[in-house]
Amino acid sequence: MKVAYMIGALERGGTETLLLDTIRQATPEGLDCILIYRKGGAMLSEFIQTGIVIEHLPIQHRIDILYVFRLRRMLLSHRVQIIHAQTPFDAFLAYWAVIGTQISLVLSFHGYDFGWSWFAHRMLKFIVKRTDVNIYVSNHLRNYYVVAYSLSCFDKQKVIYNGINFEKLDVSHSNTFREELGISPPELLMGCIGNFVAVRDQLTICRFLDKLQKSTIDFRFVFVGSRNSSNSLYDDCVKFCRENGLLNRVYFVGSRHDVPRILKNLDAFVYASNHDSFGIAVVEAMAAGVPVFVNDWPVMQEITEGGGAYLYRTKDSDDLLEKIVPFCQNKLSYLDKAKKNASLVKNKYSIHHHVCQVIHLYKSIV
Template structure:
């Protein structure tokens, strides 16, 4: 049964997620729920991994850690989550990521509690699935079937972009009216906006931030930067992030003789401060659920050169707030770098407009408020 209708207490929402590691969904969850004003959030993670747990607790949020070590362990996850639901008596359940979504939907259905699902990536696109291991690819059809079969148990869904809404809705046969777009946000207070300056003779410094995986397109960027250097020999490119293709990217840098020009910075936890050391942000990703790294660059005031994927088109308007290049095209990335070099003043003016747009549409407090209001409405409305 759902929580009591006695509103002497705030409505309670139980968030169910795979882990509390430092992924995008997990960090976004933390950023939003600590800003809730009218609901009591409770968090449960089903699987082992709790790097962010203490930060939730520090904000007075109860966290239930099941810590399952099996890859799936669905029967055990269902039994333990159901016990937590019986204890907490939430008014609504919000689930993130496929494993947790499947378990939460069944628990919610048999506990008569409304469930809200989440779409945080273009889950069934070719670009997204190209990064999966062969074992994971074999399981995609099964999980798509399970996802589609249980989607009807959800009262509604939140999607982080309209592109993600459309692609997942189509793949799973969900009425578009059941999916609301609630973007991810950023706290502008964390970023120091600097009006971009054009300084003649100053070497250009380019930055990319992202996990080192093929889908992020860093190989394309390094190849393009190599083609760009004859026109701008003093420029440097730094890439912040870590991941499984670090060795192959290092080998490429060495092969091209770019050791003094392209630097892999490794994983960084000071991105908001790091951004301000650069002149331009380049993001060549082949697929993104949202494009948070690009948004952070916009908040910091950097001109952005980005791939023309759907997620970026919801953040950036070509030649108004940034510059698009063709996804996966080394030649197009090279042309974007050359355009930036030859149009610094224009690019910097666009960066100011991009910052204004980011503050208007992606301020974290507004995003959190929109999510909370949506969940309250889903509790109050009967069907």
Template sequence: MGKPSRVLHFQGRMGKGGAETFMMNAYRNIDRSKIQFDFLIYDDFKDVTPYNQEIISLGGNIYIVPNPNKHILSYIKVVKQLLIDKKIDIVHSEIFFGGGINLWIAKKVNIRKRIVHSHATSDGKGNRFPLQVIRKLFHYLIKNNATDYLACSHEAGLGLYGEKQPFIFVPNGIDLEKYRFVPESKEHLRESLAISKEAFVVGNIGRFEDQKNHTFLIDIFEEIVKINPNSHLILIGTGSLQDSVKEKVENKKLSEKVSFLGERNDIPELLKTLDVFLLPSLYEGLPIVAVEAQAANLKLVLSTEVSKETQLSENVHFISLNKNAKEWATVILTEPFGNKPKLELEIYDMRKTAKQLEKIYLE
């Protein structure tokens, strides 16, 4: 058997965000005798390393390059040489804003398969005139240099490619069984977190960045506490806004009711401690955390900016960000709190997604 095809993933960073988690799930399940993954990381994020050891153990490489947002010419030069020297067979770009540059470089060095993958409905950078011009250039580079177009949802595809470009829907697969069957009891898991077994527990998983809208999330939780004082909030993740969110929690005198857990490896167990999963994001594609929460049979309350395709179970509520925090709190506190998955959830079995990716890579 010949050497496996090497796929270079343009990620920018390899923290525990949705796109990174998806690609690691795929890497664990793909046939690595046929396909091997490598990851391209910006030097600003070289110290974000939760997956590095596992990547290396699976046979992958991590390449550190200049951040194109700061050193675009150096980035182009370094990436061009990297693609040649490391004998990359396929490029897979998950960068929403500016990903077209990666495909253009790959085409310049004659890489025949150049994949672009949308994981969001927006780049979140606003619509100021200079950004509109740059965005059109990047879209032009995608259109003229990509060979394969992927998206985690219909809305994510439209968000990056527009209405005229066909694309392939690739589900954000997970290990469904891991979330369905957690052997430990909810009471024991709450006890380990010093949370009362009688408390009403709301949770969120996401980087502390503007997109995830933690500021409004804290406003919502404040209203929840006014209605039900025996409530608790679990926040999982890290990010540049974490300190400011902690400060807001302290100012609202909610510190004893909010747990900041950082990055965790026990997400199935943590989801089992919750009554409701809350995601008031400013924009999303089809978030993996929402799939995980539904596999764990939780009630979900999401913003209307999250793709409607996220609804894979019966007890999912979409609320406009124009509604005030009290209205959000009322929906969150309304029973029932469990959930029943639909058949569509089975599409998100990562073993199926990995087979789909294999087919795309090897065509």
């Protein structure tokens, strides 16, 4: 089966990582994959290393009508049977390219349409009803789009959870990250992983940390994630911590490529979401056997079910404090429970399970 994956840019992110892991897993499963992208990025070299055919098809100027014809010619030359778009805009371009062919169109939804322009909403309203299948990364995300865009053909709206390559979490335990920060193993180290973007709410965690330092509990906390120039969240968090005397306990280490090693060094993982559509970092933390504290945003309730995570009321730093204090007083029992639940999480959200579901879906529409 020949499948063309279509994506805008190859910058490092959750969508791109999922696509890379999918291709790595799908090729041994007998799927013949090619990748079509419009813009490069930090992950291009990793996609090249998979050995699949990669085509760079940029939009040459703002109104590039000939793009559709170049895309159509490319798909036909590769004898593609399915084109799987990773964004609505890619699906919109692909729709016009496959008219009159036998090529099926699949669109994955990785996030919400919050903050989109009028044109983007109109484009989405057009394309969401014209694909062969839409894939959503959670039930909550599917239900949102079904209601928001009045999708009557429910059979075309499929939920396939994100898949994670858990082999990358199998790193030997090392205290080098604690040593890097000057934190000894007995000290309580908690952390949050995720870039400072609009979908996250690290400021609520900062407010919780201010309350925690006023108790008798000693702790250290690390924020892993890059600053985003489109909002002030990172700067607001640093300012809050500075004004409240937290910078001797709280570390902002930026973007890191050793997240599995960092997870192994944490005693607890704390997360706050505004409107995540899945929560890869939360699942990775549960799979690493780390106690997880996350707000009760509906998607987080969905993905942590049966995974042993502890939910607190969204944006309620006092409720988070109430959930954390018992953990601090009885850390070993929490760690033991988290390790027992890790295997259940790995089975439910493995990349192998994800790819098997995707291939089954492809076979149903070809």
